[in-house]
Amino acid sequence: MRTAVVVFPGTNCEHDVVHALESLGGEADLVWHRESNLTDFDGAVLPGGFAHGDYLRTGAIARFSPVMTEISRMAAEGAPVLGICNGFQILCEAGLLAGAFIANRDLSFICSYVELEVTDAATVLTRGLEVGSRLRIPLNSYEGSWVDPTRSGRIALRYVDDPNGSQDQAAAVANMEGNVAGIMPHPERAVDELLGSTDGNLVLESFLESLVAA
Amino acid sequence: MTIEREAVHRQLGMTDTEYQSVIDILGREPRDAELAMYSVMWSEHCSYKSSRAHLGRFPTEAPWVVVGPGENAGVVDIGDGWLAAIRIESHNHPSFVEPYQGAATGVGGILRDVFTMGARPIGLWNQIRFGPLDQPRNRYLFKGVVAGIAGYGNAVGVPTVGGEVEFDPTYDANPLVNVMCLGILHRDQLVLGTAGEPGSLAILLGRATGRDGIGGASVLASASFEDESQDKRPSVQVGDPFEEKKLIEACLELYERGLVVGVQDLGAAGLSCAVSEPAGRAGVGMDVDLNAVHTREAEMTPPELLMSESQERMMAFVAPDKVEEVIAVADRWEIDSAVVGKVKQGSTLTVQHNGTTVAEIPAASLADDAPVYDRPAIRPSWLDDVRRRPEPEVDDPSRALLDLLGDPGIGSSAWVHTQYDHMLFLNTVIGPGSDASLLRVKGTNKGLAVSTDGNGRLCYLDPRIGGERLVYEAALNVAVTGARPLAVVDNLNFGSPESPEVMWQFRETIEGISRACESLGVPVVGGNVSFYNATDEVDIHPTPVVGLLGLADPMPESPPRLRRAEPGMEVWEVGPTASGSLAGSALQRVLGMDPGGIPAAPQPEMATRVIELAVALAHDVPVLHDVSDGGLAVALAEICIASSLGARIDQDVDLFSEDPHRFIAVFETGAIPLPDDLARRVGMIAGDEIILGPDVTPIPVAEAADVWHNAIPRALGL
Numbered sequence A: 001m002r003t004a005v006v007v008f009p010g011t012n013c014e015h016d017v018v019h020a021l022e023s024l025g026g027e028a029d030l031v032w033h034r035e036s037n038l039t040d041f042d043g044a045v046l047p048g049g050f051a052h053g054d055y056l057r058t059g060a061i062a063r064f065s066p067v068m069t070e071i072s073r074m075a076a077e078g079a080p081v082l083g084i085c086n087g088f089q090i091l092c093e094a095g096l097l098a099g100a101f102i103a104n105r106d107l108s109f110i111c112s113y114v115e116l117e118v119t120d121a122a123t124v125l126t127r128g129l130e131v132g133s134r135l136r137i138p139l140n141s142y143e144g145s146w147v148d149p150t151r152s153g154r155i156a157l158r159y160v161d162d163p164n165g166s167q168d169q170a171a172a173v174a175n176m177e178g179n180v181a182g183i184m185p186h187p188e189r190a191v192d193e194l195l196g197s198t199d200g201n202l203v204l205e206s207f208l209e210s211l212v213a214a
Numbered sequence B: 001m002t003i004e005r006e007a008v009h010r011q012l013g014m015t016d017t018e019y020q021s022v023i024d025i026l027g028r029e030p031r032d033a034e035l036a037m038y039s040v041m042w043s044e045h046c047s048y049k050s051s052r053a054h055l056g057r058f059p060t061e062a063p064w065v066v067v068g069p070g071e072n073a074g075v076v077d078i079g080d081g082w083l084a085a086i087r088i089e090s091h092n093h094p095s096f097v098e099p100y101q102g103a104a105t106g107v108g109g110i111l112r113d114v115f116t117m118g119a120r121p122i123g124l125w126n127q128i129r130f131g132p133l134d135q136p137r138n139r140y141l142f143k144g145v146v147a148g149i150a151g152y153g154n155a156v157g158v159p160t161v162g163g164e165v166e167f168d169p170t171y172d173a174n175p176l177v178n179v180m181c182l183g184i185l186h187r188d189q190l191v192l193g194t195a196g197e198p199g200s201l202a203i204l205l206g207r208a209t210g211r212d213g214i215g216g217a218s219v220l221a222s223a224s225f226e227d228e229s230q231d232k233r234p235s236v237q238v239g240d241p242f243e244e245k246k247l248i249e250a251c252l253e254l255y256e257r258g259l260v261v262g263v264q265d266l267g268a269a270g271l272s273c274a275v276s277e278p279a280g281r282a283g284v285g286m287d288v289d290l291n292a293v294h295t296r297e298a299e300m301t302p303p304e305l306l307m308s309e310s311q312e313r314m315m316a317f318v319a320p321d322k323v324e325e326v327i328a329v330a331d332r333w334e335i336d337s338a339v340v341g342k343v344k345q346g347s348t349l350t351v352q353h354n355g356t357t358v359a360e361i362p363a364a365s366l367a368d369d370a371p372v373y374d375r376p377a378i379r380p381s382w383l384d385d386v387r388r389r390p391e392p393e394v395d396d397p398s399r400a401l402l403d404l405l406g407d408p409g410i411g412s413s414a415w416v417h418t419q420y421d422h423m424l425f426l427n428t429v430i431g432p433g434s435d436a437s438l439l440r441v442k443g444t445n446k447g448l449a450v451s452t453d454g455n456g457r458l459c460y461l462d463p464r465i466g467g468e469r470l471v472y473e474a475a476l477n478v479a480v481t482g483a484r485p486l487a488v489v490d491n492l493n494f495g496s497p498e499s500p501e502v503m504w505q506f507r508e509t510i511e512g513i514s515r516a517c518e519s520l521g522v523p524v525v526g527g528n529v530s531f532y533n534a535t536d537e538v539d540i541h542p543t544p545v546v547g548l549l550g551l552a553d554p555m556p557e558s559p560p561r562l563r564r565a566e567p568g569m570e571v572w573e574v575g576p577t578a579s580g581s582l583a584g585s586a587l588q589r590v591l592g593m594d595p596g597g598i599p600a601a602p603q604p605e606m607a608t609r610v611i612e613l614a615v616a617l618a619h620d621v622p623v624l625h626d627v628s629d630g631g632l633a634v635a636l637a638e639i640c641i642a643s644s645l646g647a648r649i650d651q652d653v654d655l656f657s658e659d660p661h662r663f664i665a666v667f668e669t670g671a672i673p674l675p676d677d678l679a680r681r682v683g684m685i686a687g688d689e690i691i692l693g694p695d696v697t698p699i700p701v702a703e704a705a706d707v708w709h710n711a712i713p714r715a716l717g718l
Helices: A014-023 A067-076 A086-093 A200-213 B003-011 B016-026 B032-041 B092-097 B099-115 B136-156 B216-220 B227-235 B241-256 B270-282 B302-307 B320-332 B383-387 B397-405 B456-461 B463-479 B500-520 B586-590 B604-617 B631-643 B701-709 B711-715
Strands: A002-007 A027-032 A043-046 A081-084 A100-102 A110-118 A134-141 A145-147 A154-159 A170-174 A180-183 B065-067 B074-079 B082-090 B120-130 B160-167 B176-186 B201-206 B262-265 B285-289 B313-318 B337-344 B348-353 B356-362 B428-430 B437-440 B447-454 B484-493 B524-530 B543-552 B570-574 B623-626 B647-649 B663-667 B679-685 B689-691
Touching: A002 A014, A002 A200, A014 A027, A014 A200, A043 A067, A043 A086, A043 A200, A067 A081, A081 A086, A086 A100, A086 A180, A110 A170, A134 A200, A154 A180, B003 B016, B003 B032, B016 B032, B016 B356, B032 B270, B032 B302, B032 B356, B074 B484, B074 B524, B074 B543, B082 B099, B082 B484, B082 B524, B082 B543, B092 B099, B092 B136, B092 B176, B099 B120, B099 B136, B099 B176, B099 B241, B099 B262, B120 B136, B120 B241, B120 B437, B120 B447, B120 B543, B136 B160, B136 B241, B160 B437, B160 B447, B176 B447, B176 B484, B176 B543, B201 B241, B201 B270, B201 B320, B241 B313, B241 B320, B262 B270, B270 B285, B270 B302, B270 B313, B270 B337, B270 B348, B302 B348, B302 B356, B313 B320, B320 B337, B383 B456, B397 B586, B397 B631, B397 B701, B447 B463, B456 B463, B456 B543, B463 B484, B463 B500, B463 B543, B463 B604, B463 B623, B484 B500, B484 B604, B500 B524, B500 B543, B500 B604, B570 B604, B586 B631, B604 B663, B623 B631, B631 B647, B631 B663, B631 B679, B631 B689, B631 B701, B689 B701, B701 B711
Parallel strands: A002 A027, A002 A043, A043 A081, A081 A180, B120 B160, B285 B348, B484 B524, B647 B689
Antiparallel strands: A100 A145, A110 A134, A110 A154, A154 A170, A170 A180, B065 B074, B074 B082, B082 B176, B120 B176, B201 B313, B201 B337, B262 B313, B285 B337, B348 B356, B428 B437, B437 B447, B447 B543, B484 B543, B570 B663, B570 B679, B623 B663, B647 B679
16 A cells, blocks of 8 residues: 655655654555656555745645645545645645645744544544543644635644634634545644643554555 | 046945055056955954954964864864864844844854854754843844744754843843854864865855845944844845755755865855955955856846845855865755855965956955954943942742742743754754753763853943853853863844943953953854943943853763752852952843942952863762852752742852852752861752742742742733
8 A cells, every 4th residue: 555645846745744644554655746647556645845935825836836736636536645734735725635825824834733533433534532532632723714605615633722723623623524624733743742642643643544545 | 547436435334444455455546346355354343443453352272172273163073073063143233133044044054154164953052132121122123033043943954952041121122132142063074164265166056146245244243233233134134944954954964975165154244255255364356256156136246246235045065076066055045155266276266147247356365364453442431430339138938939039030931942943953962041051972971061151231331241251151051061171152232333332341241251262271163242332322231241151071871950859958159258249240130220330350360160070070979060150059940940849048058149150059968078178068948938038938839839920921912
């Protein structure tokens, strides 16, 4: 079971995601954004960072990268696709997830641990977690406030205390099928007790298990 | 010398004598482009002409030093085939003119210094100093600088893992913005700034060259500010972190694949520096074609092309058979590249533009023949009066503690550091807002600890003792994480070198830093000098900033943390007994007093003992905390706030003195034997109040926490 970890120019969390997935026994390879064939992969992660410098609008340029055609194909075929932070923003821009992002309510970047509550346990991110259980995972974003006027996204995780003005305090959102999900906080940063939390493992394990199930 | 020409060299910041030296070197009057190159390379910022005579005092050698001062960054061996590269620099003047871009490009520049060496940058620190926040202009500068560091550092993808913030009237019209970067690399990936053999090609990588930052080094960084400083805004560079991120990845791939013989970044003095220094180091000449430089503005003149400080550019020196591969790597990472020069025999740097020679000069003369000034140094006449000024007296210790905790320089830095990505790369074991940052080195048992410390008030009262104490404090800061001091970099922020009193402060500070480094056996592997920190002829307090790298090997499995105190644990003060001096202390500043008094001298032998003890204790003791700004009272309060527990001091101790070589240890009764002559039990962790003594009003921890957490937001009116 292999996961493609997509690297756009300006992506910066790709090595951390590979480290975290591999530490859980997953198999992950970096894939450059110009790649147009992901048939060897069973799922994909779009990691955090600043794809194309976040210029124009977060994710607005990245959605046109050649690799996104393949990401859309995988999503349609039911393969697990996970966007973290900037990856979440790109999936929204690509129309694979509902909603869009605006700047945090206080108009400043937030790098800090936040507490999350599981609200939907039937997504690629939350399989095997209990609704109502809580996770402590770092948030790291400026345009982190999710808005969805259509109210068509499935909210998988919500912030216990609202850090950024996100609609319904949504921290993670999935498509209706549950195989495509975006999470604004960084689960790959919470995989080692020495660094402060291991709760990210629960989310990433769920993703790896989904690869097998899909 | 024509009158017209005289005007040009003076406009470029050159003295008549310096101009004559250029004529002597060339045997003729310089062409425009040549004059431009000498003016930037011989600027104070690039040539260290006023400081070089003194910088030789620093001890720079140790068996683990791989690259000492003089290259783009210092490099030390941390064992198991790994090296660490470290560098510090100032961006004071640009940040005053345009705080966001000034700070942002400071971050960009320091990163390039480190990845030029072959290292992947893994952490950034910044040391920022402003006037008090009750002035709107200081709030603007502070917010702008923090936003600039966040905007660039976050987007470029290197975590900002520590630093310090200070507010003092001395920086009212001259903020200090120092940035430091640490990188790591495998031993076989070390790259130096050399042009290599004749036949090598110079490939300019990265962003296109524009007119931004022309004369930044000579015009901005090498003169003090008067009323027209806003007119200098065109001299401030504009950064693009996205270009830098791509440049980092492209360069690291070039190093990994062994495609370059040398690399030099384009920072101050731009192309002039990037072609002349590597050629000078390699003892070769070079032909450069300015028409090959990729530009983003039309009709740039040769002097503009040579002086531009456009950001995010690197010069790679490449053997002819590797050129295609290098260009392919640049294409893949979507950065521009252009072959702009060819290394040749001899020592002449020849620059062509539109088919004519615009410069033909000895390459090494730009760096090696720069003037060296041994400027007069005189002990300030006012110093004795200042040292006779009164020290503060404390009637109500609890009130004093709350005043200190509410000071934006002492209170929580969370408002600042939560705007910085400080977790990327999964190395941050101890992050910002601590004595030292501690980064693990994945794949090893090692940790790298870094502390940065400055204290202008102390150095104002006694620059030698101030310099010494900074090194000892930084060393103790890393020791409480379990790391032994390994190397020092320094950023010397001073007033005008043309003032003999400033030069005396400068010389004394270097003496102090050198003595402490010698005593600890720690080499200075790099540094930066920023002179002309003065506005309207008022010099800032001498403000050296020491960045100290420590190695924890092995790193403690569970390093001490302030939040690990538990009810019933004992509180011990370790180190010499304080003298009671409050000279230059934070309390003196918070009470609105001018710095005054005679600071306590350090005790070198004691320092070594205390540092060794702290390193050993870090493996077993849950809480270790250096005593510094605000003394024992603030250190204890910080432990209480982090642990959400009270504490009671039941011995007669000095609460606010900042005398050196002291730390607090908190642990279960009897758990840790400490030497009697070095450690005293002073109290215990208990309840939910901080009680500083038998007859002192208790402070609820919740109140102390509120004051401490909100120190910066309140000062900003948020």
